[in-house]
Amino acid sequence: MSLSDFFSPIDQKKIIPKNGYYTSHLGSKIEYFSVDFPDLEQKIDIAIIGVQEDRNAINNPGCALGPDYVREKLYLLNEGSYKTKIVDLGNIRQGATVTDTYIALKTVVSELVKKDIIPIIIGGGQDLTYAQYMAYEDLEQKVDLVIVDSHFDLDDDISTGSVETTSISYLNKIFLHDPNYLFNYSNMGYQTYFASQESLRVMDKLYFDVHRLGELTGNIAVAEPIIRNAGMISFDIGAVRASDAMGNANASPNGFYGEEACQIARYAGFNDKLTSIGFYEFNPAYDNNGQTAMLLAQMIWYFIDGVYNRKKDFPLNPKSQYLIYKTSLKHEEHELVFVKSKKSDRWWMQVPYPTGGSKNERFHLVPCLYDDYKTAVSGEMPDLWWRTYQKLN
DSSP, rough: GGGGGGOOOOOOOHSOOOOOOOBBHHHHHHHSSSOOOTTTTOOOOEEEEEEOOOOOTTOOTGGGGGGHHHEEEEEEEESOOOOOEEEEEEEEEOOOOHHHHHHHHHHHHHHHHHOOOEEEEESSOHHHHHHHHHHHHHHHHOEEEEOOSSSOOOOTTTTSSOOOOOOOTTTHHHHHOOOOOEEEEEEEEOOOOGGGGHHHHHHHHOOOOOEEHHHHHOGGGGGHHHHHHHEEEEEEEGBBBBTTTOOTTOOOOOOOOHHHHHHHHHHHHOOOOOEEEEEOOOGGGGGGTTTHHHEEEEEEHHHHHTTTEEEEEEEESSSGGGEEEEEEOSSOOOOEEEEEEEETEEEEEEEOOTTTSOOOOSOOOOOEEEHHHHHHTTTTTOOHHHHHHHHHH
């Protein structure tokens, strides 16, 4: 079976303006599926995928129509100061069942990642995150998952594996899936009144990284090392405040500002480890004057900009490009080791594997902030180091 079998072509009448595109527009640069399916054997960096699936998008029917509205805005944006090699594969059609759609998306993402092509998924409901994650099972590789969302999308009764995969319970399926290819889960932007105490206890027990909206808004640079650790990202447009992104039936008064959402997307693009990203839950039925579609298009533009400005500085090769800092704690025998890139000034911490934990490596490198180094210098153990160490045990 060819990947083209999963896709329907883009309706040019919906996308292309009457007077066409300027030569600087992305619409002139992106090879999109309208007649012939793009050749994936050529040199391609990024592939755009629409998914017309909303049957399990709780309280948000109509988000299946979102992809073409985003394309209309995205194609009118200008290319940055680099030569893009981007294809748009069209829209994955709804399968006979939702599971059929999941299998199609999982297969497409897996095949693209194998080819070193980064998929940008435009949904559709956020339950599609489960299919995005399942692609890594096909690849047989561990993945760090970052989700930008005001909710945890976790059914309170995580003890049962029978929960339906929906936009508000798909995390159960990911956490309980066997075999488990999830190394770490991070949430960015949850709002406490949307989070049950039971779900918070689950996050704490599993040493997952969850970050309240208040920790990040107005100080979005704190999000960078969280994002830098991700292998895949899922972004619920409902995490953005309704005044900036009303195109969602579940939009809320509070959330990230539009410019913060764009910065998060750019950090995601910078991340050398990231191999797929999905933007979900945009519903054009609630979008006033195309504002949310434009914001999503700008977020995707910033993601693309980040990809083409990657530093390729994941430590430690070559070692000459990094500075090593060592510090001791007041009441511990541990010596903490930090690594700083000369290219980007970004920081990592070395966290040792437990005895016998890894045959090939003695330590795990976790992205961190300069503030974590300052905490260690003051003689205190950074919380990030401890949480990571517990996960490695």
